[in-house]
Amino acid sequence: MSEMLLVLNCGSSSIKFALFDLGREPLSRRPEWGGKIGGIGQPNAAIDENGGAPQPVALDAARPSAAPGAAGPYHAALDLILERTRERLAGRPLAGVVHRVVHGGHKYFEPVRLDATVLADLRSYIPLAPLHQPFALEAIDSLLASSPALTQIACFDTAFHHTLPVVEQMLALPWSAWERGLRRYGFHGLSYDYLSVALPERHGDRARGRTIVAHLGSGASLCAMRELKSVATTMGFSALDGLMMGTRCGALDPGAVIYLMEIEKLTLEQVGHLLYHESGLLGVSGVSPDPRVLLQQESRTDETGERVRAALALYVRRIVREVGSLASALGGLDMLVFTAGVGEHNVAIRERVCRDLAWLGVELDPQANAENAPVLSTPGSRVLVGCEPTNEEWLAALRADPLLRGS
Template structure:
């Protein structure tokens, strides 16, 4: 790495999921916060028989998280690893990616006991992530009450949505109670709003759709670098088909599963979050790469891929209609950044927009993958949610 061996101070970022915790340290000792993390890693396999600590400098170590609270144990491992790496270098703040900030939080905020209690109310809306971020905050509040913590919300970027994009077609009283479309992946989209003008100039401020395609997936339509429409709504189940999540679903199908097939609310929730999407349709994998390798001999793998692409294409078409056209299409996140074949299939079905793909550039995951004659620029831009969170935390704690 071409970063200082010993920063003057750091901002730590935690991104907590149900079975993994990613962490990153950003050098906060200079005038500008570097976009590349100074150091970081992850603990994965929490709750499994083989948890591991992996860091970006090559450490890969098996862990023993055999207690009653393996998540607490994993956080303790990360604290010790950071302490050993930093020595006397101070941590100015810890930034947390928090999936849901509700209707009121349009900006990051400092965490205290009252904030923590409020955010617990959003756990049912983001059960895969929300409780684990809050658990990390609670542990740190108990053990290091002097250390500033900052909650950075994935919903905040979408507070620019117009009312027509917030409303659900339910009785209006439901909206007043907080049942509305929130939108997610906001830290990723916020990063794109900052970096795309650097790469694409004025084009980025026009009619832009960003496709955040990973194990979770969504689209965001931006105009003037602000969110004007997005595919995820009230919860992180909505919109696109995902790795194990269903995406948009006829509510009548859910009623049928519960009323006729007898699923209770917990069983239905588990199906929609963990047993659907690419994994559910294919019966094989949530990873498109594995499905592409098997699709020639397995019709279900082929069907899962076709449905995944079709749902993305359908939603892009809907967002193009909202924007009144399209100037820039951007792929980001794990699938969007690295899986050229998925991008190729999506662009091929968008031929009505006169998109053209440069196959060589696409295979290389280049920054611009559209052909010279394409009517719409197609780009690949790696996301950087951790830097966005660190940037917000530094701004809140800087004297």
């Protein structure tokens, strides 16, 4: 029987999972089984499998098969995934588990087998990605406790940006900061890596030109590619930089942080919580971090409606300004591609971004946009505008496969 590979993509309140058959060559982009547990830690926790309707789940930490020392709803969610994985395996061997790990620091650029030394390094990167890094490590630790002999591999969101030229990595800080590893790393790398595979398949050599990919989800960033490699990106040292996001501020004058701490007397912890959890679309609108919710309320005539409209306008403006910046770094633009939850499905946000990029030669086809078509632009548009679903779990499995096979 062929071996199987489980991929886990752990966030703070959700876990995506996918089970791939390593005996299928080439590796199928459609997993044998997959889905997501969302709402972890909330009363509305639910699991959806293979695209089905979400089913409520009670994430009781006292589940009878819980790993030794496991506690809390997050561990209960992991345990439920592993329980259902064993059912799906039906006796087939599990070759290993691959984890999406957001930050690999300045040390890890390729998939790596997890051991005590690697784990110690990854824990030291938690301050750089506090919304994601701890939860991947929780999953790894939980599996180490329950299945210590199971091979675990980490694939890093920062790895794709290893090709950034030094001038794009550097921060204008004292040289000693560079020597300590303070630099622009970039994130969402598994998503961009997948697009580097999918775009030439769909668009041929045009994808190898001056391309900007917009990964727009609850977190958001842009990546400028040339020859399918990252040459500039909007996220930097941390996942706070660049675009305005659901609850994160994006690029911010550091003087504002100094003001919050010195004048308003916020502690470091309070400032961190404000920038990661209380800013972005949620902070400006006071309503929601989700553009879909805000678009439904922007016609309101009260103060809430005014704030909602301001939040959406700022969200679009930040994307447009950063596209212009990256187009400058590329020396022009041949292709703009939207991906991730907002990018793949939000017709209105794409329309507003493309409207404000008309100066670059972007011309959107309204019907294609309404249908989330692979090509959203008109035949006469100087810039090809695309929409491409991302597939981070398959990409992680693909990159980890050679390591599992020992090649």
